[in-house]
Amino acid sequence: MKLxxxxxxxxxxxxxxxxxxxxxxxEKKGESGAFKIGGTGPLTGVAAIYGTAAMNGAQxxxxxxxxxxxxxxxxxxxxxxxxxxKAVNAYNTLKDWGMQIFLGSVTSTPAVxxxxxxxxxxxxxxxxxxxxxxxxxxxxxxFQMCFADPNQGTASAxxxxxxxxxxxxxxxxxxxxPYSKGIYNTFAEKAAELNLEIVSTTTxxxxxxxxxxxxxxxxxDKGADLIFLPMYYTPASLIFQQAKAxxxxxxxxxxxxxDGILTLENFDTSLAEGxxxxxxxxxxxxxxRTVNFVNKYKELFDEIPNQFAAxxxxxxxxxxxxxxxxxxKPSMTAxxxxxxxxxxxxxxxxxxxxxxxxxxAANGEVSKSPKGMVIQNGAYVGLD
Amino acid sequence: MKxxxxxxxxxxxxxxxxxxxxxxxxxxxxxxxRGQLVPICAYIVMAVSLNLTVGVxxxxxxxxxxxxxxxxxxxxxxxxxxxxxxxxxxxxxxxxLLVGAAFAGVAGFxxxxxxxxxxxxxxxxxxxAFGEIIKNIINCLYVGIDSRGLHLSFLTNSDALNLEEGGxxxxxxxxGIAGITKLSTFxxxxxxxxVALFIVLNLIRSRAxxxxxxxxxxxxxAESIGxxxxxxKLMAFVTSSAxxxxxxxxxxxxxxxxxxxxxxxxxxxxxxxFVVLGGLGNIWGSIIATTVLVILPELLRxxxxxxxxxxxxxxxxxxxxxxNATFKxxxxxxxxxxxxxxxxxxxxxxxxxxx
Numbered sequence: 001m002k003l004x005x006x007x008x009x010x011x012x013x014x015x016x017x018x019x020x021x022x023x024x025x026x027e028k029k030g031e032s033g034a035f036k037i038g039g040t041g042p043l044t045g046v047a048a049i050y051g052t053a054a055m056n057g058a059q060x061x062x063x064x065x066x067x068x069x070x071x072x073x074x075x076x077x078x079x080x081x082x083x084x085x086k087a088v089n090a091y092n093t094l095k096d097w098g099m100q101i102f103l104g105s106v107t108s109t110p111a112v113x114x115x116x117x118x119x120x121x122x123x124x125x126x127x128x129x130x131x132x133x134x135x136x137x138x139x140x141x142x143f144q145m146c147f148a149d150p151n152q153g154t155a156s157a158x159x160x161x162x163x164x165x166x167x168x169x170x171x172x173x174x175x176x177x178p179y180s181k182g183i184y185n186t187f188a189e190k191a192a193e194l195n196l197e198i199v200s201t202t203t204x205x206x207x208x209x210x211x212x213x214x215x216x217x218x219x220x221d222k223g224a225d226l227i228f229l230p231m232y233y234t235p236a237s238l239i240f241q242q243a244k245a246x247x248x249x250x251x252x253x254x255x256x257x258x259d260g261i262l263t264l265e266n267f268d269t270s271l272a273e274g275x276x277x278x279x280x281x282x283x284x285x286x287x288x289r290t291v292n293f294v295n296k297y298k299e300l301f302d303e304i305p306n307q308f309a310a311x312x313x314x315x316x317x318x319x320x321x322x323x324x325x326x327x328x329k330p331s332m333t334a335x336x337x338x339x340x341x342x343x344x345x346x347x348x349x350x351x352x353x354x355x356x357x358x359x360x361a362a363n364g365e366v367s368k369s370p371k372g373m374v375i376q377n378g379a380y381v382g383l384d
Numbered sequence: 385m386k387x388x389x390x391x392x393x394x395x396x397x398x399x400x401x402x403x404x405x406x407x408x409x410x411x412x413x414x415x416x417x418r419g420q421l422v423p424i425c426a427y428i429v430m431a432v433s434l435n436l437t438v439g440v441x442x443x444x445x446x447x448x449x450x451x452x453x454x455x456x457x458x459x460x461x462x463x464x465x466x467x468x469x470x471x472x473x474x475x476x477x478x479x480x481l482l483v484g485a486a487f488a489g490v491a492g493f494x495x496x497x498x499x500x501x502x503x504x505x506x507x508x509x510x511x512x513a514f515g516e517i518i519k520n521i522i523n524c525l526y527v528g529i530d531s532r533g534l535h536l537s538f539l540t541n542s543d544a545l546n547l548e549e550g551g552x553x554x555x556x557x558x559x560g561i562a563g564i565t566k567l568s569t570f571x572x573x574x575x576x577x578x579v580a581l582f583i584v585l586n587l588i589r590s591r592a593x594x595x596x597x598x599x600x601x602x603x604x605x606a607e608s609i610g611x612x613x614x615x616x617k618l619m620a621f622v623t624s625s626a627x628x629x630x631x632x633x634x635x636x637x638x639x640x641x642x643x644x645x646x647x648x649x650x651x652x653x654x655x656x657x658f659v660v661l662g663g664l665g666n667i668w669g670s671i672i673a674t675t676v677l678v679i680l681p682e683l684l685r686x687x688x689x690x691x692x693x694x695x696x697x698x699x700x701x702x703x704x705x706x707x708n709a710t711f712k713x714x715x716x717x718x719x720x721x722x723x724x725x726x727x728x729x730x731x732x733x734x735x736x737x738x739x
Contacts, residue, residue, distance in 0.1 A: 043688075043689060044689055044691075044692060078685065079685075079688070079689070079691070081692075083646070084639050084641055084642070084643075084646065085423060085639065085646070086681075088419055088639065089416065089419060089420060089681075089682050090685075091419075092414070092415040092416040092418065092419035092420075093415075093416045093682065093685055095415040095416075096414045096415050096416050109641060109643060112562050112640060112641040113639050113640050113641050115640075116566070116639075116640030116641075117640075120566075132559075132562075134559075134562035134563065134641065137562075137563065138563070175523070175524075175557075175558050176523050176558035176643075176644070176645055177558065178558070178559040178643075181557070181558060181559060182559075205520075205523070205558070206645060207516075
């Protein structure tokens with residue numbers, strides 16, 4: 001018995017030693033003269049499409065910048081499965097790798113957890129798309145590339161009122177998703193202020209996101225002519241389908257989570273015809289950089305990039321601009337870079353794919369103007 | 385080998401703690417492993433407590449994460465409400481743990497009354513349902529605090545809490561809690577594991593524990609000799625859920641955010657996998673299985689997208705291997721070859737005499 005115990009302890013020792021062995025390179029600075037940038041995102045699971053898009057977008061930017069000469073980047077993405085616990089694990093793995101700048105987490109819930117870690121470790125973070133205000137709240141080194149949720153809700157209500165898109169509005173939102181709920185709350189507030197009439201408000205959760213007949217019937221009975229859908233596109237695609245099946249054809253208005261619906265597998269794009277969405281990125285824009293980016297993305301990944309990809313791309317370029325402005329070197333430690341980048345980000349102006357002359361407030365929120373887009377003939381077309 | 389040798393169990397846990405502490409002070413522990421120490425402790429407490437229900441009481445529970453969730457949310461609410469009144473972390477942490485455990489225990493008692501009237505598959509399904517009910521209730525729960533005290537609401541948004549100026553929302557419905565101050569440390573986690581082990585092992589070895597095991601082995605026979613079925617079943621179930629609650633608090637206080645969705649059916653199953661893999665009723669097995677299975681996905685990060693697939697395959701192989709007589713014999717022969725048989729026999733003889 002005793003011997004067995006000793007063996008067990010010996011085995012656990014060996015295991016622990018093996019684990020620790022990987023860390024000898026711990027906290028090393030960038031050796032090859034490149035800034036080490038890490039990010040976490042859902043690369044597998046239900047939200048994988050966002051994580052992969054942001055990662056691919058960022059990778060394109062890194063490749064371009066490395067080819068240019070000058071500043072060099074090394075990018076590493078770790079899977080967080082859209083879960084706070086896994087995201088912290090992924091973040092720690094990146095720290096072992098020697099990450100100097102953190103690209104945050106792609107989705108909100110994991111980002112809240114990882115941003116707290118990055119705040120404690122003094123690693124500068126710029127998230128491409130985690131839009132919850134809890135991500136940046138109280139953390140001076142946390143910045144967002146996307147709109148914060150409240151801004152999206154307000155902007156959507158404003159847009160609907162300005163363009164007179166609907167008189168009777170129905171809202172369907174996901175009750176257990178901070179993203180969806182955050183947008184809904186501010187949308188409802190702003191709508192009341194603008195005297196928009198919301199006739200029907202219905203919800204769903206993760207467990208009930210396959211059947212929307214009840215919600216749609218409610219909207220139909222109350223005569224809604226526009227349905228506001230602050231949600232990701234997977235449930236939205238089912239809503240379009242089920243509404244069509246019941247012969248109900250209102251206008252739809254989505255937010256940035258709707259972006260990407262056209263690349264959803266097995267989705268009949270004619271269902272999304274006429275859907276209006278508010279997103280900072282327009283893949284059909286004639287702007288030279290956007291065209292370049294879209295072509296490159298299509299070539300490499302065989303699909304049209306969505307807003308997440310553009311956000312990832314912009315993040316890397318914004319970091320490049322800030323690093324250059326603050327005259328940072330890859331040999332600096334993460335906390336040195338952090339202080340310099342905070343200074344650079346709050347003072348600089350940045351032109352990217354997702355907006356012109358973006359600026360960042362000290363609380364980490366970005367200021368840029370959303371673009372209204374409508375889906376026509378299976379493609380996104382700018383509304384303005 | 386005797387099941388649940390207490391020296392082996394405490395020895396492993398304490399040795400692991402000392403080794404990790406030594407390695408940490410030498411700076412030889414990766415951030416990745418360091419970040420997982422607290423979750424490992426929390427999951428060990430979960431597995432040990434579930435083993436009490438599944439292995440010792442012999443009732444399959446599929447809603448264990450529900451109790452973890454109750455402990456997590458009530459513990460964090462207690463912790464955040466006491467922040468100004470009780471700044472030192474240790475007493476605040478202990479009180480939060482006790483609050484979490486108490487609430488989960490009460491929930492376990494309330495749920496246990498109807499649930500434990502059932503047996504076998506029916507009980508499993510009802511616990512599953514209760515786990516989901518807990519998740520959904522927390523999903524529409526709003527709790528805030530201001531100078532007048534705690535406010536609670538079941539309505540659809542946090543405005544209904546009528547908080548005073550300067551009040552803060554703690555539980556924000558489906559968005560859960562954000563902005564938790566991290567209090568959990570490896571040492572706290574380790575202490576909780578020891579406490580959980582102490583409670584569970586002593587319960588198993590007590591008079592009550594023997595009654596519980598008698599119920600598992602033959603309920604009718606146990607009843608016929610006058611064992612109070614409801615009482616002992618509830619005792620095991622409530623202890624198990626209270627410990628799960630404490631584990632939940634420990635877990636939640638290690639992250640800056642928690643949502644009710646985290647404690648879903650999958651988490652219950654995950655903990656059940658730890659228990660089954662470690663062996664029903666085998667506490668030491670639960671500890672080892674939990675540690676290995678929590679670390680494994682992180683070690684498999686090199687496989688990128690295929691990591692969860694590899695994890696599943698490893699899990700299946702381990703399950704098959706540990707239940708395969710030929711494999712076990714080969715392993716035993718291998719061990720015997722390496723270590724002279726005489727030595728093992730002598731050693732086994734001496735310890736068995738002692739315990």
